Amino acid sequence: MTEPVLSLSGVTRSFGALKVSDAVDLDLRAGEIHALIGPNGAGKSTLIKLISGEIEPDAGRIRFAGRDLQGLDQAARARLGLARTFQVSSLIPDFSVRRNVMLAVQAREGSGFGFVRQVSGDSRLGDAAMTALGRVGLQDRAQVPAAELSHGERRLLEIAMALALRPRAFLMDEPMAGLGSEGSGALIGFLDSLRGEAPILLVEHDMDAVFALADRISVLVGGRVIAHGSPDDIRADADVRAAYLGEE
Amino acid sequence: MAEFLNERRMSLAIALALLAVPLMAEWLGNSFYTTLATRAAILALAGVGLNIALGSGGLISLGHAAFFGIGGYAVGIIASHHQAYEPLMTWPLTIAATNQMPVLWLVAILASGLAALMIGALSLRTSGVYFIMITLAFAQMIYYFAVSWPAYGGQDGLSIYVRDGFPGLNTLRPLDFFLLCYAVLMVVLALVRMISGARFGAMLEAVRQNPARVAALGLSPFRIRLVAFVLSGMVTGLAGALYADLNRFVSPSMLSWHMSGEIMVFVILGGAGRLFGPVAGACIYVLFEHVFGGVSDYWQFFLGALLLGVVLFARGGLIGLAAGRARHD
Numbered sequence: 001m002t003e004p005v006l007s008l009s010g011v012t013r014s015f016g017a018l019k020v021s022d023a024v025d026l027d028l029r030a031g032e033i034h035a036l037i038g039p040n041g042a043g044k045s046t047l048i049k050l051i052s053g054e055i056e057p058d059a060g061r062i063r064f065a066g067r068d069l070q071g072l073d074q075a076a077r078a079r080l081g082l083a084r085t086f087q088v089s090s091l092i093p094d095f096s097v098r099r100n101v102m103l104a105v106q107a108r109e110g111s112g113f114g115f116v117r118q119v120s121g122d123s124r125l126g127d128a129a130m131t132a133l134g135r136v137g138l139q140d141r142a143q144v145p146a147a148e149l150s151h152g153e154r155r156l157l158e159i160a161m162a163l164a165l166r167p168r169a170f171l172m173d174e175p176m177a178g179l180g181s182e183g184s185g186a187l188i189g190f191l192d193s194l195r196g197e198a199p200i201l202l203v204e205h206d207m208d209a210v211f212a213l214a215d216r217i218s219v220l221v222g223g224r225v226i227a228h229g230s231p232d233d234i235r236a237d238a239d240v241r242a243a244y245l246g247e248e
Numbered sequence: 249m250a251e252f253l254n255e256r257r258m259s260l261a262i263a264l265a266l267l268a269v270p271l272m273a274e275w276l277g278n279s280f281y282t283t284l285a286t287r288a289a290i291l292a293l294a295g296v297g298l299n300i301a302l303g304s305g306g307l308i309s310l311g312h313a314a315f316f317g318i319g320g321y322a323v324g325i326i327a328s329h330h331q332a333y334e335p336l337m338t339w340p341l342t343i344a345a346t347n348q349m350p351v352l353w354l355v356a357i358l359a360s361g362l363a364a365l366m367i368g369a370l371s372l373r374t375s376g377v378y379f380i381m382i383t384l385a386f387a388q389m390i391y392y393f394a395v396s397w398p399a400y401g402g403q404d405g406l407s408i409y410v411r412d413g414f415p416g417l418n419t420l421r422p423l424d425f426f427l428l429c430y431a432v433l434m435v436v437l438a439l440v441r442m443i444s445g446a447r448f449g450a451m452l453e454a455v456r457q458n459p460a461r462v463a464a465l466g467l468s469p470f471r472i473r474l475v476a477f478v479l480s481g482m483v484t485g486l487a488g489a490l491y492a493d494l495n496r497f498v499s500p501s502m503l504s505w506h507m508s509g510e511i512m513v514f515v516i517l518g519g520a521g522r523l524f525g526p527v528a529g530a531c532i533y534v535l536f537e538h539v540f541g542g543v544s545d546y547w548q549f550f551l552g553a554l555l556l557g558v559v560l561f562a563r564g565g566l567i568g569l570a571a572g573r574a575r576h577d
Binding site: 091113118 | 442443445446447448449450451453454457458460461462463464465466467468469471472475574
């Protein structure tokens with residue numbers, strides 16, 4: 001069996017006395033969507049931060065694309081091909097939608113340090129950005145400042161920026177949050193088609209989306225993975241029902 | 249688009265006005281105003297330097313006098329050797345002193361850039377008020393070092409008996425020296441404009457607005473800020489070199505925190521992050537100093553009132569007030 005794209009083993013992190021991640025084992029294989037679910041405060045976002053490098057684990061290892069990520073900062077992990085979308089949209093508010101994506105294209109090319117060639121006339125950056133925007137259906141909003149987008153459009157722009165990075169894996173923290181049922185329906189269809197491009201570790205509260213998309217599901221409660229399996233297994237799991245699904 | 253054109257027109261007007269003053273003055277045979285305009289152009293250049301860090305990068309440095317002073321001392325020290333017919337150093341190799349501005353400028357730019365690299369590498373690990381305090385602390389360290397360095401004048405400073413030369417110009421003539429400083433200012437503004445429109449400028453702007461996003465895209469905000477800080481220090485250092493030759497004198501006051509504050513006033517008054525903001529700010533500063541300075545010793549009261557008004561009611565500075573918000577397509 002080939003090595004998973006991303007694997008966590010024994011990842012532990014405490015804030016004071018509180019263990020927010022407790023010996024988490026998790027992996028993400030090529031071509032799949034692996035959903036991470038759990039009640040509020042279960043440590044899902046912490047886990048995303050641990051993987052992306054925003055915080056460091058106290059113990060445990062994280063491997064990605066055949067490398068140990070220990071000691072690599074966020075930027076280095078992103079360059080390895082980890083594309084993250086944020087729970088609360090994180091954009092460059094004064095930049096137009098197109099410029100936001102152009103920044104991602106520029107980052108993918110690893111060039112923050114061009115001093116001569118003007119960005120506005122760089123059709124290669126612009127075209128790549130428009131391609132990514134076209135895929136999420138934001139091409140008509142390309143010239144609008146990101147600050148003026150609706151909530152749903154911001155979520156889509158986040159995804160367009162992640163696409164423009166052409167990553168090896170996506171880390172998506174609640175991409176459906178705050179989308180109407182129509183919006184999330186469209187996004188489910190899109191993410192479904194995305195798994196062939198790169199696997200997705202999906203943190204999501206929307207159970208319709210999770211059960212429609214996930215190849216595998218891990219359930220996180222109190223920082224521990226209490227169950228792991230196919231959507232059917234999880235639906236049938238008594239512990240999960242008691243700890244989590246029952247509350248819904 | 250209309251607003252953008254408006255800013256360009258305004259920039260052009262400021263550039264032409266700064267050029268017109270000394271030309272008029274020379275025509276009227278009063279070179280005092282030429283020197284005043286030269287001072288405005290040089291201080292503007294110092295502000296253009298700070299604006300790269302403060303305006304574009306959001307790095308509030310209260311230590312830019314360090315770079316201004318290092319640029320000045322680079323010129324002053326070399327001049328002191330030159331006028332004593334001494335080489336700069338004799339070991340391991342002999343380097344003769346020079347009075348040629350292009351060489352002096354290069355030395356000033358390299359020295360201030362190196363200082364900015366070291367100060368930036370340490371202080372950019374902090375942010376917010378700590379960054380302000382650390383940049384201030386570094387500048388004060390250099391200030392006290394200059395005060396207590398008797399070989400180069402200590403507290404009394406260094407005099408440059410004859411202004412350094414530039415090939416093909418008579419820098420002793422006020423108009424020639426003004427035109428030289430003005431040309432340097434315009435060339436630097438053109439370079440800053442080019443850089444801010446290029447990939448580095450886009451990244452720096454993005455880092456100012458949302459560093460976490462830039463890190464998530466795979467570029468290190470620290471490195472982008474450090475490069476900006478070094479460029480910023482180099483430009484302010486070049487301004488210091490010109491300032492030394494303008495006054496034919498350097499002293500620790502060029503390194504003091506008052507100077508850092510003044511440079512910051514140019515930027516904020518004119519408009520942080522606007523290309524011609526520091527130029528407008530420095531011109532108004534020099535104008536106030538001249539007009540109200542003749543009326544009262546407390547002329548800075550009027551400047552303070554203006555600055556207060558700008559900070560409270562025109563966050564984009566005077567350029568922002570006239571030309572509206574900055575645009576990013």
